[in-house]
Amino acid sequence: MLSIQNLTVSVDTKTILKGLSLAVPNGEVHAIMGPNGAGKSTLGYALAGRPNYNVISGTATFNGEDLLDKDVHERAAAGLYLSFQYPLEIPGVPALTFLRTALNAQKKLRGEDEVSAPDFLRRMREIAKSLKIDMDMLKRPLNVGFSGGEKKRMEVLQMAMLEPKFLILDETDSGLDIDALKVVSDGVNALRSPDRGMLVITHYQRLLDHIKPDQVHVLVAGRIVKSGGPELALELEARGYDEYLGVAA
Amino acid sequence: MAAVKETIETVAKLETYEHGFVTDIEMEFAPKGLNADIVRFISAKKNEPEWMLEMRLAAFERWLTMEEPDWAKVNYTRVNYQDLYYYAAPKKKVGPKSLDEIDPEILKTYEKLGIPLREQMVLAGVEGAPKYAVDAVFDSVSVVTTFKDELKKYGVIFCSISEALREHPELVRQYLGTVVPVSDNYFAALNAAVFSDGSFVYVPPGVRCPMELSTYFRINAENTGQFERTLIIADKGAYVSYLEGCTAPQRDENQLHAAVVELVALDDANIKYSTVQNWYPGDAEGKGGIYNFVTKRADCRGARSKVSWTQVETGSAVTWKYPSCILRGDDSVGEFYSIAVTNGAQQADTGTKMIHLGKNTRSRIISKGVSAGRSSNTYRGLVSAHAKATGARNFTQCDSLLIGKTCAAHTVPYVESDTAKAQFEHEATTTRLSEDQLFYAMQRGLSQEEAVALLVNGFVREVLQELPMEFAVEAQKLVAISLEGSVG
Numbered sequence: 001m002l003s004i005q006n007l008t009v010s011v012d013t014k015t016i017l018k019g020l021s022l023a024v025p026n027g028e029v030h031a032i033m034g035p036n037g038a039g040k041s042t043l044g045y046a047l048a049g050r051p052n053y054n055v056i057s058g059t060a061t062f063n064g065e066d067l068l069d070k071d072v073h074e075r076a077a078a079g080l081y082l083s084f085q086y087p088l089e090i091p092g093v094p095a096l097t098f099l100r101t102a103l104n105a106q107k108k109l110r111g112e113d114e115v116s117a118p119d120f121l122r123r124m125r126e127i128a129k130s131l132k133i134d135m136d137m138l139k140r141p142l143n144v145g146f147s148g149g150e151k152k153r154m155e156v157l158q159m160a161m162l163e164p165k166f167l168i169l170d171e172t173d174s175g176l177d178i179d180a181l182k183v184v185s186d187g188v189n190a191l192r193s194p195d196r197g198m199l200v201i202t203h204y205q206r207l208l209d210h211i212k213p214d215q216v217h218v219l220v221a222g223r224i225v226k227s228g229g230p231e232l233a234l235e236l237e238a239r240g241y242d243e244y245l246g247v248a249a
Numbered sequence: 250m251a252a253v254k255e256t257i258e259t260v261a262k263l264e265t266y267e268h269g270f271v272t273d274i275e276m277e278f279a280p281k282g283l284n285a286d287i288v289r290f291i292s293a294k295k296n297e298p299e300w301m302l303e304m305r306l307a308a309f310e311r312w313l314t315m316e317e318p319d320w321a322k323v324n325y326t327r328v329n330y331q332d333l334y335y336y337a338a339p340k341k342k343v344g345p346k347s348l349d350e351i352d353p354e355i356l357k358t359y360e361k362l363g364i365p366l367r368e369q370m371v372l373a374g375v376e377g378a379p380k381y382a383v384d385a386v387f388d389s390v391s392v393v394t395t396f397k398d399e400l401k402k403y404g405v406i407f408c409s410i411s412e413a414l415r416e417h418p419e420l421v422r423q424y425l426g427t428v429v430p431v432s433d434n435y436f437a438a439l440n441a442a443v444f445s446d447g448s449f450v451y452v453p454p455g456v457r458c459p460m461e462l463s464t465y466f467r468i469n470a471e472n473t474g475q476f477e478r479t480l481i482i483a484d485k486g487a488y489v490s491y492l493e494g495c496t497a498p499q500r501d502e503n504q505l506h507a508a509v510v511e512l513v514a515l516d517d518a519n520i521k522y523s524t525v526q527n528w529y530p531g532d533a534e535g536k537g538g539i540y541n542f543v544t545k546r547a548d549c550r551g552a553r554s555k556v557s558w559t560q561v562e563t564g565s566a567v568t569w570k571y572p573s574c575i576l577r578g579d580d581s582v583g584e585f586y587s588i589a590v591t592n593g594a595q596q597a598d599t600g601t602k603m604i605h606l607g608k609n610t611r612s613r614i615i616s617k618g619v620s621a622g623r624s625s626n627t628y629r630g631l632v633s634a635h636a637k638a639t640g641a642r643n644f645t646q647c648d649s650l651l652i653g654k655t656c657a658a659h660t661v662p663y664v665e666s667d668t669a670k671a672q673f674e675h676e677a678t679t680t681r682l683s684e685d686q687l688f689y690a691m692q693r694g695l696s697q698e699e700a701v702a703l704l705v706n707g708f709v710r711e712v713l714q715e716l717p718m719e720f721a722v723e724a725q726k727l728v729a730i731s732l733e734g735s736v737g
Contacts (some may be wrong), residue, residue, distance in 0.1 A: 048692050051306035051684060073699075074689040081692075088689040092707025098693070141707065158693065169406055 081166030106211030148175030516551030535594030538566025591624030
């Protein structure tokens with residue numbers, strides 16, 4: 001269970017999240033929707049521990065463990081994975097090298113044995129195939145010169161390899177055409193399991209047609225202003241956020 | 250937890266130099282200071298031929314008239330040349346017959362540095378693992394050269410330069426000082442006067458040297474300058490790959506290292522020269538460390554000859570070094586691949602010169618500079634084409650990576666062409682290690698230090714790939730260790 005209580009976060013001097021509370025039980029998929037500038041991405045960054053995203057007050061725990069006093073890589077090793085809206089390019093580091101280094105670093109932190117090269121490659125091949133990623137692409141520097149769609153598929157490939165316990169998908173649908181959206185969504189759905197929670201941050205209902213949420217939350221001006229079932233996403237799609245903007249003010 | 254900010258703050262913790270220990274052995278020194286008598290002493294100590302002494306004395310006379318250069322972008326306390334020992338040797342006979350005759354403390358030193366001197370250890374290693382022969386230079390003298398007998402079967406001569414002067418004087422005389430003349434520059438003249446040892450390699454025509462050759466230089470004694478001289482000759486159609494590694498103890502005072510390396514490649518010969526330089530860089534305040542003032546030059550004398558320099562420079566307080574190629578033979582090729590990492594208060598002014606003299610000569614320069622801490626890292630390079638060098642081509646790529654806000658990177662390329670029929674290309678980039686990239690890598694599970702190491706290794710990968718396999722791994726670790734003090 002990811003449990004967030006009264007989280008207030010500022011970036012530079014601006015307060016973005018203003019006492020946000022949210023609970024995502026293991027096995028559930030929750031969607032966060034909201035207008036531009038509401039703080040959706042900030043929530044993902046703050047949970048992942050991005051520098052300059054300062055937690056002013058509040059708590060965030062994962063399966064009872066305090067997340068906020070951990071370093072970025074320790075949160076990752078604890079099972080938190082953030083799929084970036086704009087994945088970074090890593091020049092000179094082949095995707096295979098990057099992922100194997102990351103996976104082993106996580107395992108080391110958790111006190112587990114490193115994965116052997118043949119085992120790693122075997123799993124990599126399976127997952128790459130399911131995501132329609134060519135193995136040759138994995139020998140190229142990670143994300144360098146990749147299209148938007150390729151970068152998002154690489155994000156899903158990484159989460160499948162790292163097997164995190166909790167996923168935050170930050171606008172994973174942006175920049176994807178319909179075919180790529182299907183491939184990416186299938187990849188994410190394959191990771192749904194009773195012991196894995198997900199937080200899906202999106203602008204649009206269309207992603208939620210593919211990744212069906214258990215709960216939908218409306219985030220406006222740094223707070224959750226309404227929560228409901230999947231039907232809430234459809235409502236938002238039809239009516240927009242106007243009626244909530246007054247609530248938040 | 251601003252990653253890069255922390256990087257800067259923790260630069261102070263520069264206690265990462267692994268090779269800072271001192272070996273306690275009995276040493277023999279020449280008296281401090283430099284004069285013609287010291288030059289004679291060194292020459293006599295080595296039983297050199299008369300012409301060598303004359304060459305040394307001429308170089309010394311010349312040196313007295315020269316001034317220390319100051320055009321490089323480096324600041325340092327000038328060396329008091331009269332306060333140095335010019336000869337320091339372990340107190341055992343020079344040129345031991347077998348390893349058993351070497352002071353066990355010295356053997357322990359090389360063991361500690363991970364350098365295999367016992368051939369049987371290498372032979373007993375993993376089947377199929379490449380063998381490499383080692384010449385180990387301890388302060389002023391070569392203590393041992395391995396695999397000499399096996400190399401002899403191929404006609405390859407690999408020994409210390411002192412031994413070469415005794416055993417193969419004509420060969421040495423024919424080539425020594427022909428690539429770097431004694432009057433070339435201040436430090437080269439000094440080296441010619443007082444050089445005490447170094448390595449000599451001769452590969453006969455058509456022979457592909459069957460193993461990697463390497464020399465490990467170790468400065469141990471205090472207040473000692475190390476002036477080694479290396480001469481490598483690849484005769485027609487020969488091939489040799491050579492690697493040098495360097496370390497020194499951690500000391501508070503600066504130590505001078507002024508080496509000269511000369512390479513000669515005749516027709517169709519190919520020399521690959523790799524350096525992993527890890528001299529003590531001094532502490533975070535810039536106290537101590539090695540002054541590395543080295544002249545390295547290759548003469549691609551023959552047609553279709555090729556020389557490739559690869560250097561990984563992570564150590565030294567001050568580096569002044571431009572491994573160069575004179576592309577004299579038609580269709581000859583020069584390459585320079587460089588990684589220069591500076592941290593703390595280190596200063597590096599390094600690069601290359603590609604002098605195109607022959608027709609259709611080609612050169613390629615890939616330089617990767619990584620600066621952290623308060624260090625300064627300068628690439629200085631010259632590409633020139635003589636009027637007769639029609640069809641000459643050069644490609645230069647200089648990339649600089651900055652870690653933090655208090656370091657500096659400079660690129661000073663000189664391009665001169667006396668022919669309209671040459672084609673020179675130059676590309677340069679300067680980037681800062683981005684906090685976003687670090688965050689991304691850390692979100693995947695890497696600690697800050699691991700993330701910096703991975704990103705920096707990505708940055709320098711193109712050059713690492715040029716190193717012989719077993720050294721590439723070593724160099725990769727070294728780059729990470731050198732930057733260890735720069736992250737939190």
